[in-house]
Amino acid sequence: MIVGFTLNGSPQRCEVPAHWTLLRMLRDAAGRTDAKHGCGEGVCGACAVFVDGVAVNSCSVLAPQVEGAAVETVAGLGADGELHPLQTEMVARGGVQCGFCTPGMVISAVEAVRIGAAGSEEEIRHSLAGNLCRCTGYGKIVGAVAAYRDGEPE
Ligand code: FES
Ligand code: FES
Known part of the structure; x- marks a missing residue:
């Protein structure tokens, strides 16, 4: 299936299996490896990203759930090439x-x-x-x- 969302402000369309997590889609389909794969089961927080402004563990969200949403990884926090x-x-x-x-x-x-x-x-x-x-x-x-x-x- 194709999931459409914005990623750090840019429109994104990823073709992924419906059972993939948001974390896997970010890393393996969108190439955004700044969301880290730690425990993979919602315990360590390494995979946290913002979805519509709310911090979530992306390993605990299915990719299709972010259809139409604004997803922001840590790389999206800074501005004009500067760190946040x-x-x-x-x-x-x-x-x-x-x-x-x-x-x-x-x-x-x-x-x-x-x-x-x-x-x-x-x-x-x-x-x-x-x-x-x-x-x-x-x-x-x-x-x-x-x-x-x-x-x-x-
Ligand atoms: S990878 Fe540990 S909470 Fe997601
Ligand atoms: S796990 Fe190494 S800096 Fe936090």
């Missing part, structure tokens, strides 16, 4: 090590700040509870999110 301010903070404050969790982490954190669910360290940690990181110990990620929330560049 949270990405800049993540790099500057050591919130990125191997980087595998980073795309999903950034998607979840941007949403948390946008909806007002990152007002304290505890809230940030709670908002990012569905995004697993094996490298950083989370502290530097939390610091980067707080700095982005407060608009205090490193």
Whole structure:
């Protein structure tokens, strides 16, 4: 079947089997490998993307469900070739090590700040509870999110 949607602002039509997940369609049909395949079962958050502005685990969404939707991966967050301010903070404050969790982490954190669910360290940690990181110990990620929330560049 053909699924029509917008991907980081550009119209996209992907021919995929109906049972494919959004994650598989993004990676294997649209070539968008910035959505990461971690657990594949909705647990790790590495595959998070925005669908119509809401963060979802793309491994838990079927491709046909995004027909007509606006899908945004982490690569779509920056503008004019610049990183999104949270990405800049993540790099500057050591919130990125191997980087595998980073795309999903950034998607979840941007949403948390946008909806007002990152007002304290505890809230940030709670908002990012569905995004697993094996490298950083989370502290530097939390610091980067707080700095982005407060608009205090490193
Ligand atoms: S790969 Fe989707 S939640 Fe882990
Ligand atoms: S930086 Fe390696 S998993 Fe988070």
